[in-house]
Amino acid sequence: MDKPSAQATSTIDPTLLARVAKGDHQAFSQLYDHSSTLLFTLAVRILGNHEEAAELLQDVYLEVWRKVSRYDVGRGTPVAWLVTLTKSRAIDRLRARGARGYQATSSPEAGTAAQVTDIGPSPFETQADQELRTAVGAAVAGLPQAQQQAIELAYYEGLSHTEIAARLNQPLGTVKTRIKLGMSKLREVLQQWRITGDLQ
Amino acid sequence: MTHEELEASVPLYAAGALDRTERQALEAHLLSGCSACHAALKDYQSIAALLPLSLSPIKPPQALKSKIMAERGPAPVPVELPPKVEPVRQSLEPGEWMDHLFPPVAPAKSSSLPWALGIAAVLVVAVVGLLVWNISTQRSIDTSNINQLEASLKDKSAALTAAQREAKEQAKTLDELRDELQRRTHEITVAKEQLALRETELEEAHTQLTQRNGSRTIATPQDELATLLRSPNIKAVSLAGSDVAKQAVGFLLYDSRTQNAWLYSVNLPECPAGTTYQLWAVHDKPVGIGTFRMNAGETARLLVKKLPTFNEAKNFAVSLEPSGGSPQPTGQIYLLSRS
Numbered sequence: 001m002d003k004p005s006a007q008a009t010s011t012i013d014p015t016l017l018a019r020v021a022k023g024d025h026q027a028f029s030q031l032y033d034h035s036s037t038l039l040f041t042l043a044v045r046i047l048g049n050h051e052e053a054a055e056l057l058q059d060v061y062l063e064v065w066r067k068v069s070r071y072d073v074g075r076g077t078p079v080a081w082l083v084t085l086t087k088s089r090a091i092d093r094l095r096a097r098g099a100r101g102y103q104a105t106s107s108p109e110a111g112t113a114a115q116v117t118d119i120g121p122s123p124f125e126t127q128a129d130q131e132l133r134t135a136v137g138a139a140v141a142g143l144p145q146a147q148q149q150a151i152e153l154a155y156y157e158g159l160s161h162t163e164i165a166a167r168l169n170q171p172l173g174t175v176k177t178r179i180k181l182g183m184s185k186l187r188e189v190l191q192q193w194r195i196t197g198d199l200q
Numbered sequence: 201m202t203h204e205e206l207e208a209s210v211p212l213y214a215a216g217a218l219d220r221t222e223r224q225a226l227e228a229h230l231l232s233g234c235s236a237c238h239a240a241l242k243d244y245q246s247i248a249a250l251l252p253l254s255l256s257p258i259k260p261p262q263a264l265k266s267k268i269m270a271e272r273g274p275a276p277v278p279v280e281l282p283p284k285v286e287p288v289r290q291s292l293e294p295g296e297w298m299d300h301l302f303p304p305v306a307p308a309k310s311s312s313l314p315w316a317l318g319i320a321a322v323l324v325v326a327v328v329g330l331l332v333w334n335i336s337t338q339r340s341i342d343t344s345n346i347n348q349l350e351a352s353l354k355d356k357s358a359a360l361t362a363a364q365r366e367a368k369e370q371a372k373t374l375d376e377l378r379d380e381l382q383r384r385t386h387e388i389t390v391a392k393e394q395l396a397l398r399e400t401e402l403e404e405a406h407t408q409l410t411q412r413n414g415s416r417t418i419a420t421p422q423d424e425l426a427t428l429l430r431s432p433n434i435k436a437v438s439l440a441g442s443d444v445a446k447q448a449v450g451f452l453l454y455d456s457r458t459q460n461a462w463l464y465s466v467n468l469p470e471c472p473a474g475t476t477y478q479l480w481a482v483h484d485k486p487v488g489i490g491t492f493r494m495n496a497g498e499t500a501r502l503l504v505k506k507l508p509t510f511n512e513a514k515n516f517a518v519s520l521e522p523s524g525g526s527p528q529p530t531g532q533i534y535l536l537s538r539s
Contacts, residue, residue: 028272032265040260042252054264058271065272069345076242080249087216136253154217155251161217176212183211187247 011128012078014071021069032061035079039086046090046156056093060086091158139189147182150175201225207237214244399458406504433457437516439535445469450518450535454510461489461507465518466500468534478521479503480529481513491525 012034019027039060043053063085071081140148153159153167161179165172201209201222206229212218213226230238428434433456441448450465463479471477471493480486490505518535 025269029265029269032268036260036265037257038252041255041258044258045252045255050258050261054261057260057264058268061268062272076245077249080245083249083252084245091216132250133253133257136250140251140254150217151215151251154212154215155248158216160219161212162219164217176217179215179217180208180211183215183244183247186251187211187244190247190250 012082014073014078017068017071017078020065021071028065031064031078035082036061038079039082042083042086043090046087046094046158052093053090056086056090060089063089087155094158135190135193139186139193142189143182143185147178147185150178151182154179201229203229203234203237206234207240210237210240211244214241214248216248403460403504403506410502410504428453428455428462431455431457435510437537439463439465439516439518439537441467442533442536444532445534448535452516452537454507456510459506459508459510461505461510463490463492463503463505463518464500465492465494465503465535468494468501468518470494470496470498471520474523475520475531476523476525477501477518477534478525478529479505480517480519481507481509482515482517483509483513486517486529488525488527491521 012031016027016031020031036057040053040057043056043060044050047053047056060082064082071078075081076084143151149168150164153164154161159167161172161175164170164179165175168175206226209218209222209226213223218226226237230241435454435456437452437454439450439452441450445468447467448465448469449467450463453462453464454460455462465477468477476491476493478491479489481489487509489507490503492501492503494501516535516537517529517533519529519533520531521529522531
């Protein structure tokens with residue numbers, strides 16, 4: 001494993017991606033170290049399965065390796081790019097699985113001896129990462145339950161507002177409003193946190 | 201969708217909650233260059249990207265990194281594959297905005313090959329060729345990327361040119377329609393003027409005819425009266441003779457199309473010298489409509505006058521007035537409508 005740098009996951013420097021684009025192996029290794037826990041956590045949340053999440057992560061990083069030159073800093077941060085790519089591919093799998101009639105285990109996986117995953121922050125996590133993690137956790141927890149639920153159904157289960165409305169048996173307008181309000185509140189709280197370091 | 205609707209859909213897009221068509225609509229809008237929506241999306245996506253931080257972190261398996269590093273290295277990279285080998289996906293996924301301008305080259309394949317074997321084989325083959333391969337592969341990737349960028353740019357330029365051409369054509373069509381409309385409006389104005397002129401001429405002709413024919417007044421207007429009586433626009437008011445002219449009778453016909461009132465009076469006594477009959481329309485007070493004379497030997501007389509306010513009149517009357525008519529009735533009433 002490469003020597004970790006002090007770079008925080010949340011603030012991966014776009015120049016690191018530029019180095020990866022030039023075929024810099026060490027840069028790719030660093031990129032993995034700083035993002036893999038976040039991406040794996042996301043993949044497990046969406047797919048509900050560690051093995052499939054690991055398989056997905058492999059696909060995602062190989063895609064990153066191949067497509068990194070297409071990353072456009074003007075459209076989002078490196079983390080936003082990696083997260084959206086991972087989420088997108090995970091939801092693809094989720095849908096493909098649905099189409100095949102695959103039944104996911106409804107309960108979270110019990111750890112087995114074969115599994116080498118563990119829970120806890122990445123060793124590469126900096127203090128800035130921890131603070132951000134706390135801030136985001138608090139911001140999400142601060143949302144009304146209904147808004148949080150609607151956002152999570154869209155974000156982690158890939159459901160459209162129409163599907164969410166059907167699932168929750170709520171009017172479509174209500175669901176849209178919940179998501180909009182929730183996202184706006186998150187934006188407001190996290191921007192405030194970035195400026196003042198305080199959570200509202 | 202309006203811009204407001206599109207802008208309002210940005211947070212939903214970032215959360216991945218839009219339906220396919222809405223997603224495509226917003227993406228098309230972003231591609232059209234709306235900087236406000238672009239900035240809002242970047243903002244919301246950076247927030248959406250943070251959401252997984254609220255989950256309890258789970259470390260990936262330790263072996264995963266080396267597996268990825270190995271496969272990413274000298275493993276077969278599908279540089280030579282044609283760019284369209286990826287199966288068509290359902291749609292652009294939420295967040296694809298960041299890279300969807302450039303369609304993916306090929307899907308990553310999660311191989312189930314035994315990795316130890318793969319690595320060993322690769323080591324044997326690749327130690328010598330790694331450097332050369334790396335350089336050439338990278339160049340190939342770069343070239344491939346550039347080609348895709350160029351192709352994408354060409355496509356967009358072509359689309360833009362087509363859109364501009366279409367916009368020009370539409371603008372031209374609009375101009376033509378506007379010209380046509382102006383032309384038609386002008387034609388209508390001219391036609392109206394001509395119509396008014398013809399009506400005036402017709403009225404003058406009637407007047408002249410009436411004056412010229414003298415005692416045979418009824419002969420020609422009779423035909424016109426016949427025509428008039430067949431018209432569906434006609435309203436008729438009958439006037440009865442007063443005590444001073446019990447034999448007299450009058451019919452007032454009104455043609456709402458031409459706004460002409462026709463008074464046909466019969467058996468009115470001859471006008472003494474220096475007098476004339478005057479027709480009145482009684483609104484709140486009597487308004488003089490026109491004058492006519494009954495000369496010796498005449499039994500009938502026709503008076504034609506423009507009377508746009510016919511429908512507002514309550515009554516009609518004919519009185520004997522000094523020659524030239526009066527502003528208000530001063531003489532005896534000879535004919536009076538039945539109210």
